[in-house]
Amino acid sequence: MERRIRLLAHNVRSLWNVGSFFRTSDAFKIEKIYLTGYTGCPPRKEITKTAIGAEEFVPWETSRDPMPILHALKDEGFKLVGLELTPDAEDLHAFLPSDKICLIVGHELTGVPEEILRICDSVVKIPMLGKKESLNVAVAAGIALHWMRSVD
Numbered sequence: 001m002e003r004r005i006r007l008l009a010h011n012v013r014s015l016w017n018v019g020s021f022f023r024t025s026d027a028f029k030i031e032k033i034y035l036t037g038y039t040g041c042p043p044r045k046e047i048t049k050t051a052i053g054a055e056e057f058v059p060w061e062t063s064r065d066p067m068p069i070l071h072a073l074k075d076e077g078f079k080l081v082g083l084e085l086t087p088d089a090e091d092l093h094a095f096l097p098s099d100k101i102c103l104i105v106g107h108e109l110t111g112v113p114e115e116i117l118r119i120c121d122s123v124v125k126i127p128m129l130g131k132k133e134s135l136n137v138a139v140a141a142g143i144a145l146h147w148m149r150s151v152d
Helices: 015-027 045-051 067-075 114-119 137-150
Strands: 004-010 032-036 060-063 079-083 100-105 122-125
Touching (some): 004 137, 015 032, 015 137, 067 079, 067 100, 067 114
Parallel strands (some): 004 032, 004 100, 032 060
């Protein structure tokens, strides 16, 4: 059975990052994107420019409050996985995803809020080998989604 993967982006400011989420989600057959908080949503020319039209066929929904969505996903058996730099975050490459998973990404500078991290089943991070401690949120999401799609 193929792994079911969804993506929730909370309070992501850049519409170009949102566009990238759509294009990446198409590439990795992500079931649905949830755009929550003040994350922008289609139709916007900045999203279309980066998504190159993927926003027209990748399913998505928007909501100011992510908590009802996250609780509903848990009720449906989805494991919630925050992508965040926390002291106890597991290295992405050591993480074994379940069959139903929702990756959660957050604001470009402040990340995933603590309220959301508290209900996550896991928190993962991408090991950084250079001097910078983090990646652009869209790049990080792409790396994590690729891992979740490709690992057995």
